[in-house]
Amino acid sequence: MSRPVRVLVVALAVVLAVAAGAVVYSALRPSTPTQDGWNEQPPAAGAPVRPVAPSTAGAAADGTPRLVTGVADGGRYFVDQDGRPILVRGDAPWSMLVDLLPAEAETYLSTRSEQGFNALVVSLLGNPANGGVTGDGATVDGILPFVDGDVTRWNAPYWDRAHATVARAAELGLTVLLYPVDSWTIDEPFGSPSADTCHRYGEMVGTWAADLPNVLWMAGGDYTPVPETDQCFEAVQEGIRSTGDSRPFSAQLISVRFAGQDPHWDPLVDWDFVYTYQPVHGAVREAYDSPPVRPALLAESNYEGENNTGGEPTTTETLRRQVLWAITSGSPGDVYGSDDWEFLPGWQDRLRSEGADQIARIRDVVASLPWWTLVPDSGELLTGGAGGGDEASDQLESDLATAAVSPDGDLALVYVPTARTVTLDVGRLVDGARAWWVDPTTGEETSVELEESMATPGANAAGEQDWLLVLGSHAVG
Incomplete structure (x- = not known):
């Protein structure tokens, strides 16, 4: 089963406002999963406590797992709760909150934490178009989010479970890039309400998430902007902000490659x-x-396992290229995804796929270095052998080598996707700089002599030709 292109051009008319009398909601914080639900109270004093799985992201100053909490002062990357740079290592379990029972959610979250993931793209509401179960937003076991379809009348069991799942993610060092409503759910089950009702819903979501330390806010989806829908998305975010929540916000648009290309969403x-x-x-x-x-x-x-350009299903080579091209082009991390974004049968057996394992190894290498100091190269370091293919339609049709280097020359990364010799201006690097070829399929590094011309070492462990060249004074790993 392949992942369909989730394209939605939403044409909505504003409807009459839903009654504003909201159910007062106070979120419980369950702590342990069962097959049918989360226990509503923490364990009694002296009771055994389920251990938190270790996260390769490390720990914050207070001993809790590091989370993606804000944007660095310089604006190029994200920081954790202590203000330290944190590499985003994401997955995209869009429909997790409606497709998984609590015990299944525990399996997913603990496994991804163990693999070093630290961010998840998730929709707060479900619809078959975003991987959910039914158009009314019900969970797999039939729990609805709203009473009589009124987005300001919350069905507490739904929101208690969602809160507990996001809270458990926080315990495991997983930040949630959360869509309160997205382009697939704004019509059903959300119901396209008035801007005032959208604002009230945002207030409720902001209150619901106030004690969750691991949320960044999202809007859109596979979304082509429409004024009426924009108005609701913005009203939801304004409602969240009205609760005092200032956590970073972004929008996913299908009409452009990033929100900065859209005059409305850019600011x-x-x-x-x-x-x-x-x-x-x-x-x-x-x-x-x-x-x-x-x-x-x-x-x-x-x-x-998918390919939305119409070619063969995405390979591990494609996944490696995406991660390393992103890092060397200025991205402060990446978000991986798999055909199990909608939790297809047998998803548990595919959590430790070769693709997920390979990108975990690559991320470990990058995270071991001061990656946040890197600036994308414009030919000053990589002076020859770059290749091309900027306009290719598929990842494997481009052979462009990309590089990034710190201003002081203390660290540089060069990703070479196919066999070749690249030439370097070694004068851009610190005195005494060293060189390592890293096999991106295994994360294993080999120290080599730094020269102006560097030839890739041949086939990597997967029998393919892509390699990462690490330069500078920092040992790899």
Whole structure:
């Protein structure tokens, strides 16, 4: 089963306002999953506590897992709760909150945490178009989000479970890029309400998420802007902001490669959700170079097992290219995805896919280095052998080598997707700089002599020809 292109051109008329009498909602914070629901209270004093799985993202100053919480002062990358740079290592389980029972959610979250993931793209509401179960937004076991379809009358069991799932993600070091309503759910189950009702819903979502430390806000989806829908999306975000919530916000648009290309959305977002199925280096670099300065995160490209450009299903080579092209073109991380974004039968057995394992190894290599100091190269470091293919339609049709280097020359990365010799201006690097070829399929590095001409080492462990060249004074791993 292949992932359909989730294209929706929404043409909505504003309807009469739904009654504004909202159900007062106070979120419980369940702590342990069962097959049918989350226990509503923490364990009694002295009771055994389920251990939190370790996260390769490390720990914050207070001992809790690091989370993606804000944008760095310089605007190029994200920071954790202590203000330290944090590489985004994402997945896209869009329909997790409606497709999974609590015990299944625990399997998914704990596995992804163990693999080093630290961010998830998730919809708060479900619809078959975003991987959900039914058009009314019900969970797999029939729990509806709203009473009588009124978005300001919440059905507490739905929101309690969603809260518990996001809270558990926080315990495991997983930040949620959360869509309160998206382009697939705004018509059903959301019901296209008035701007006032959208604002009230946003207030409720902001209150619901106030004690969740691991949320960044999203709008859109596979979305071509329509004024009436824009008005609702913005009203929801304004409602969230009215609760005092200032966490970063972005929008995913299908009409452009990142929100900064849309005059309406450009001034509204705090970071760019870069979205392309073409070779990703072009879109990421364009977003990086476009004012104002803000993170240009590759947040959706081809998912493992799918190919929305019409070619063969995405390979592990495609996934490696997406990650490393993104990093060397200015992205502060990336979001991986798989054909199990909608949790197809047997998804548990595919969590540890070869694609997920390979990108975890690549991310480990990048995260071990001061990646946040890197600036995309414009030919000053990589002076020959770059290749081309900027306008190719498929990731594998481009052979462009991309590079990034820190201003002081203390670190540089060069991603070479096919066999060749590249030439370098080694004068851009610090005195005594060293060189390592890293096999992106395994993460294993080999120290080599730094020269002006560097030839790729041959086939990598997967029998393919792509390699990552690490230069500078920092040992790999």
